[in-house]
Amino acid sequence: MSARAWLVADAKSGSVIAAHNPHWKLPPASALKTLFALTALPRVPGGALRTVSRSDLAGVGSGSSVVGVKVGRTYRAADLWRGTFLRSGNDAVHVLAAMNGGWRSSISQMQAKARALGARDTKVASADGYDAPGQVSSAYDLALFARAGLNNSQFSRYAATANSRFPSGTRSDGSHTSSYPIQNTNRLLTGADGIGRYPGLVGIKNGYTSKAGNTLIAAARRNGRTLIVTVLNPQRGDGLTVYREARALLDWGFKAVGHVKSLGSLNQPVR
Template sequence: MDMKAGLKTRIAAMTVAAGSLVLACPAVPAHADGEGQHHGRTASVGGPRLSRPGVQVLRKPGAPHLPSDLSALSWMVSDADTGKVLAAHNAHRRLPPASTLKTLFAVTVLPKLPQQVLRKVTATDLAGVGEGSSQVGIRPGKSYTVADMWRGVFLSSGNDAVHALGAMNGSMPKTIAQMKAKARALGAHDTRVVSADGYDAPGQVSSAYDLTLFARAGLARPDFVRYSSTAVARFPTGRKPNGKATGYFQIQNTNRLLVGAPGLDRYRGLIGVKNGYTSHAGNTLVAAARRGGRTLVVTVMNPQSGAFNAVYHEARSLLDWGFAASGKVSAVGTLYGHRGGAAAKAVHRPVKDAGTAVSHAAAVAVPDDKPPTVWFASVTGALLLGGTGWVLYRRRRTFGGRWL
């Protein structure tokens, strides 16, 4: 074999080996090493556009314009069924979540506790409930079912109910550790959990993207949807050992898109999910609605307009826009909710368009779809390496065997 033929053979072998290596190397997902990593390393989560500051939308001809009165520091509109992000503004910006973090608490703890189990609450169970925080009215020495407590969580945003359920789950520290693990499993790497109930705590943050992931995971559970879509319920003053209530008082959901308020009508088709407020976080809201066979999730964090009920009006405007934009916009990102080796996909059967409609939802496992950018990068890398090897070979032949 002459020198040129041998060189050609070696370059070809090196090119094939390099291309095979690129294709064989698995892509490492952002933040596989833990929770709450630096924002720059979340750039690929959901797609590169979602890491960009400002409004992200890809309108087709005839698509409606986004609402002009949006003032939230961060917001996102997503299709819960397909996982497509229709529009976003600072999707990965880390902000205090307030009680919207209870969505992560719910998707973490709901599967662990049977709904009709009775618990006699102790003072220790309620230790650590933040001063001035929202409560449903759980009292030490009284007994309640798990279902009672979940109504307290979703309707009254009761931190006392969260602490009682956390105690039933083993302890609050254990529950917080599980919430962190759940966030990582869902691909929510902007979130840092310090308090399970969303009470302001140093370093506790989430993002519109992550809160949408939590909501989508919740919508895959009929019990989550049932609680989050309940407008009004009776809460027991306590229960006897046989489970019979000693009395009741009425509680109402604090989500004003669900129950309405002066100057704010109930939103048609709303099926939850959770609102929140603290002086540090401002108003936050994750709202899901279903119309015409489509389920949309809108997350709004900390409107700056100062208008009364701004978080609800802005969420309503974004929901209206999302339904009107059906088929008229291209996705700017994707919701990647990882559960083990599979992505979770929420599947909903049609429900009535009503403020208290309950979605019959189920979770099905589908193959883990890597983001298109991962596949594209792998194939492109192989082609570039192969092309580079061939160009170098040709250039060496052309210029008398010198590398140029």
């Protein structure tokens, strides 16, 4: 493993069976969108509608990943959530944040949610995970977000979706007049770029920024057990190394769980 920090945990029990620098505070990139989803999904249900204004998209960072949200079009929140989970669309997050009470309010809500979950390593400065001064999380905290997400049916459904369509034309009720295909950027879920789909994978979220490097939260089920792995900023190889290292951790974890001593729990910080 070359990642600066990583962790392997059992989703049901919360037992952490392996970790390296689990509380090292590092930039999370778009893996932080998991915390945004946990915070905003209950307040912005899939059927909610929004006609996008210029102010909604103000502040989308230069070079951001986007799904193609257009000013003046009306979108259903479900489409925006798919744009967030599959294409890591910062444009979609900005519109959803507007629906959630605004950008600053969403950041405050995310910070409060992190504290409620026991995620004390996380400092939120940008709701979409775009690099911002002081914004950090940890392998441990990201695993907490994943575990909470797996207990939310909406979150789980979006996080496990490999392919969908995004509207390129809409009516006033948010229905599509035209659309285009979108694919999840999580290669362990789609098998793209020669990585191969990981058996039993159920999501959850990958990310990349120049400051954070590549980040990934992945969860997989096998024989009735679900494991969560987090991998932050591999130091070797290319941009696909994060998937190879996550795969290695999942393979090891399914063999080792039940045969190794727990380091601690997602209910109690690992030291």
